[in-house]
Amino acid sequence: MKRWIAAPADPGAVATLQREGFSSFMARILAARNIRTGEEAGRFLNPRLEDLEDPAKMKGMLPALARIREALANRESIAVYGDYDCDGVCATSILYLALRELGARVQAYIPDRFQEGYGLHEEAIRELYARGVRLIITVDTGITALRQAETARSLGVDLIITDHHQPPAELPRALAVxxxxxxxxxxxxxxxxxxxxxxxxxxxxxxxxxxxxxxxxAIATVADLVPLLGENRILVHFGLKQLQNPQRPGLAALIKSAGLDGRPLTSGHLGFQLGPRLNAAGRMETANAAFRLLTTADPEEAQKWTEQLETLNRERQRLCDEIAAVASEEIDRHPEWRAQPSLVLAGEGWNPGVIGIVASRMVEQYYRPTLVIALDGDTAKGSARSIPGFDLYSGLKEIADLFDRFGGHTMAAGFSLPAKRVEDLRRRFAEVAASRLTAEDLRPRILCDAEINLEKIDLPLAESLATLEPHGLGNPAPKLFVRSAPLLESRTVGASAAHLRLRIGNPEHPVTALAWRRGDDIRFLAQGVRAVHLVGRVQINEWNGTKKVQLELDDWRPAHKIPSLSQRQSLIGRI
Known part of the structure; x- marks a missing residue:
């Protein structure tokens, strides 16, 4: 059973925000996001492009800009070297298009996930050198490319590395990092x-x-799961405004194909609909279709690339379902794995382009740091996903001797190793996880921002909460606790009855609550449950010009069971 926990919020910050004009309800939600004053709240709720920091403050930026300007002046051939995920393709497109507009002789190079793999490759550097390239600028990759930087130096190719991944102890000897x-x-x-x-x-x-x-x-920032705070919040806020009226033919076609044309776009649409479609190219084939889509000025060509991405995305979904089912069956065959604080799952022939998505599904289902590995003869490529409280990059670093290469972040990572080491990896990763995680850490938790009376959930409240958008890592949509909501109706929805829909509250003004992938819960609700405690997020459902408020449920319990958070405190202050 999931733990329902009151999101921590400094009482002093709550009091300060209330004195500066915020309701107790909104003050608590803001304080839970580490916003302590009215000035901070103003910057958070009203992002401004003027607040973006001067890029010259970034170490390595000034020598990098000087070298690029030199290449522009001398008409040197420049290559933008990217990555095949959504962030990498968007980064490649941004720099490629900007340099092209500045008159550069520029080309883009994105490695093939299946033929080359992740990162900056020596063979690619030599190929670009043979094409006449004398300046390579990496985007979203290269921070660990020590050997590759030496290859570039030996050829007389200047290398500028731009990357956001965790740097190793020794940095590459590039012209600029x-x-x-x-x-x-x-x-x-x-x-x-x-x-x-x-x-x-x-x-x-x-x-x-x-x-x-x-x-x-904006699309890249949401898709890459970086915190939507600070500059990221500003970029996504204004990017969403731009995407409401897309000027780029490729994005206009993609938005229409995703069924979002004319609808108010949110960060959720970027993360769950547009991002996956752009990611599908690099996951299933090469990233060429996504790059061409983002850089074309021809609407007809954009439509062609969009159709290709839709086909690839459907195949990606099929493969994810297939591998996830096999992985779950493997766990069922090894009940001892369920007793471990981590999961390591491996399969011959699994598509390495989709195993990261499968790892995320396994974390959602089993709530363990999870490594999913695609075996190909003697080689193994893996993707890792984590839970709050376990730093993946740091954990993998403890067992770095097992890997040929690895890299990533706190919550996600990638790696490769010889297939014969997978069993050692399973054992040693479990030891690392056991040393860092407690039994309580392995119980899924839901952080509740505030308790609210059901009758207070209306359109004005939803519109007030919408000012907190864009939501994502670091600024999740507020989760509200509702106590003892009368249950009027429960039913399953969706083609396979996978989802649950409840009608709760006053029969004259009921509230709809949706729980995705909780269709099996219907059998419990059918056992005479008359009221439920629930935690959910308030949303505005707009259809044919009509706006209605609804709840997206994170969890529910029969009202005769006392939520654990009420044993700790009367939750959080009602509205």
Whole structure:
């Protein structure tokens, strides 16, 4: 059973925000996001492009800009070297398009996930050198490319590395390394994604905020699961505004294909609909279709690439379902794995492009740090996903001797190793997880922002909460606790009855509550449950010009069971 826990909020900050005019309800929600004063709240609720930091403060940026300007002046051939995920493709597109507009002789290079794999490759450097390239700029990759940087130096190719991944102890000997996470970098915001750093580089080149690329950096920022705070919040806020009236033919076609044309877009649409479609190219084939879609000015060509992405995305969904089912069956065959604080799952022939998604599904289902590995003869490529409280990058670093290569973040990572080491990896990763996680850490938890009376859930409240958008990591949609809501009706919805829909509250003004992938719960509700405690997020459902408020449920319990959070406190202050 999931733990329902009151989200921590400093009482002093709550009191300060109330004195400065916020309701107790909104003050608590803001304080839970580490907002302590009215001034901070103003910046949070009203993002401004003027608050973006000067890119020149980023270590390595000034020598990088100087070298790019030199290449522009001398008409040198430049290559933008990217990555095949959504962030990498958007980053490549931003810098490629900006350099092209500045008159550069520029080409893009994105490695093939299946033939080359992740990262900067020596063979690619040599190929680009043979094409006449003398300046390579990486985006969203390269921070661990020690050997590759030496290859570039030996050929006389200048290398500028821009990356946002965790830097190793030794940095590559490039002409410039631009990464706000590197030691000695005074730039205050270290949470930018790869496209965010590319955006800042273009800002430095142009001497202004490149608003024409807000659409691309917004999609990448949400898709790459970086915190939507600070500069990321500003970029996504204004990017969403731009995407409401897309000027880029590729994004206009993609938005229409996703069924979002004319609808108010949210960060959820970027993360769950647009991002996965762009990711599908690099997951299933090469990232070429996504890159071409984002950089074309031809609507007909954009439609062609969109159709290809839709086909790839459907195949990606099929493969994910297939591998996830096999992985779950494997866990059922090994009940001893359920007793371990981590999961390591491996399968011959699994598509390495989708195993990250499968790892996320396994974390959602089993709530363990999870490694999913695609075996291909003697080689193994893996993706890892984590839970709050377990730093994946740090954990993998403890067993780095097992890997040929690895890298990533706190919550997600990738790696490769010889297939014969998978069993050692399973054992040693479990030991690392056991040393860092308690039994309580392995119980899924829901952080509740506030308790609310059901009758207070209406359109004005939903519109008030909408000012907290865009939501994502670091700023989740507020989760509200409702006590003893009368249950009027429960039914399953969806083609396979996978989802649950409840009608709760006053029969004259009922509230609809939806619980995704909880259709099996109907058998419990059918056993005479008359009222429920629930935790959910308030949403506005707009259809044919009509707005209605609804709840998206995170969890529910029969009202005769006391929620654990009420044993700790009367939750959080009612509205």
């Amino acid at each position: 631009v990464n706000p996470k590197q030691p000695g970098c005074p730039y205050s915001d270290t949470n930018l994604c790869g496209a965010g750093i590319a955006f800042k580089m273009v800002q430095g080149l142009l001497g202004r905020v490149p608003e024409e690329f807000l659409d691309l950096v």
